[in-house]
Amino acid sequence: MEKNKDPFVASQAQASELFANAQNNQVRFGVVSTAEIEQIRREYIERAQRRIDIYRENEQEHLENMMREIDEQRVDKLRRIKVAYDSNGTQWIDEIFKSIISAD
Amino acid sequence: MTQIDGTINNAETNAINNDKNKLEDQLLSEAYDMIQQGVFDIKSEMSRELSMHKIESKKEVYAEKEHYIETVFAVVKKQLLNFRKTESYIDYLAKCAAKAHEKLGGLTKIYVTRTDLEIMKRIVTGVEVKQDLRIMLGGIIAENDGLTMDFTFDKKIRTEREKFEQRIDEI
Numbered sequence: 001m002e003k004n005k006d007p008f009v010a011s012q013a014q015a016s017e018l019f020a021n022a023q024n025n026q027v028r029f030g031v032v033s034t035a036e037i038e039q040i041r042r043e044y045i046e047r048a049q050r051r052i053d054i055y056r057e058n059e060q061e062h063l064e065n066m067m068r069e070i071d072e073q074r075v076d077k078l079r080r081i082k083v084a085y086d087s088n089g090t091q092w093i094d095e096i097f098k099s100i101i102s103a104d
Numbered sequence: 105m106t107q108i109d110g111t112i113n114n115a116e117t118n119a120i121n122n123d124k125n126k127l128e129d130q131l132l133s134e135a136y137d138m139i140q141q142g143v144f145d146i147k148s149e150m151s152r153e154l155s156m157h158k159i160e161s162k163k164e165v166y167a168e169k170e171h172y173i174e175t176v177f178a179v180v181k182k183q184l185l186n187f188r189k190t191e192s193y194i195d196y197l198a199k200c201a202a203k204a205h206e207k208l209g210g211l212t213k214i215y216v217t218r219t220d221l222e223i224m225k226r227i228v229t230g231v232e233v234k235q236d237l238r239i240m241l242g243g244i245i246a247e248n249d250g251l252t253m254d255f256t257f258d259k260k261i262r263t264e265r266e267k268f269e270q271r272i273d274e275i
Contacts (some may be wrong), residue, residue, distance in 0.1 A: 008211065018141060040127065041131050044132065044135040045134075048135040048136075050143070052139060062150075063154055066154055078165060084275050093180055096180050101187055102182065103203055
């Protein structure tokens with residue numbers, strides 16, 4: 001009986017069947033994709049958060065290095081001022097005093 | 105599979121892939137925005153923290169410098185107080201008056217502290233000697249025809265302090 005079928009009609013029927021399957025798949029994809037979308041979204045967010053965490057760690061380390069450098073510079077500056085005062089304080093006072101009482 | 109089967113399968117696959125690609129693009133974009141915002145927040149936070157640290161550090165250095173400057177000038181002021189009790193101070197006042205007379209082409213008024221009024225009156229003659237409450241540490245302000253010269257210790261201390269601050273900054 002199949003042999004007697006008009007090839008054109010057979011193709012038409014097959015096409016209708018395949019189209020219906022495709023439509024079902026679309027619907028199925030649509031239903032599944034809601035959960036799938038959330039899963040993918042979660043994965044993307046987790047990956048983005050990991051990137052952010054890594055960036056924060058690196059920046060924190062960079063910040064701590066910069067702060068350490070500032071602290072070292074401050075300690076060095078304070079030490080230099082103290083050393084300069086200890087060795088020249090009396091001389092500075094003398095120079096300033098003489099300059100003030102000079103009428104020139 | 106007939107040609108029509110293949111065409112429909114391809115269309116189906118393409119539609120699904122297309123949807124998935126669009127979805128992926130959208131989620132990627134969301135993730136990208138999230139990362140951008142995260143990076144911006146972290147940068148702002150770190151920058152703020154670094155600025156605060158720099159300011160605190162500068163404050164500490166500034167306070168220490170001020171401490172030494174105050175120490176130096178407290179001693180200088182004490183020495184000036186002692187100097188005012190000496191004969192050298194009277195010489196200083198006389199020299200200042202002479203210099204002002206020379207530079208200003210004469211003298212009409214001299215301003216001093218209350219305690220220096222009598223001393224100054226003995227040094228100069230024919231010049232009005234007046235008290236000026238702005239003078240705290242000693243010295244004179246000389247005047248002739250509206251022109252003045254300031255030889256007060258108060259002004260000299262200010263000038264010396266500015267010079268000394270620069271000197272300390274260069275350390």
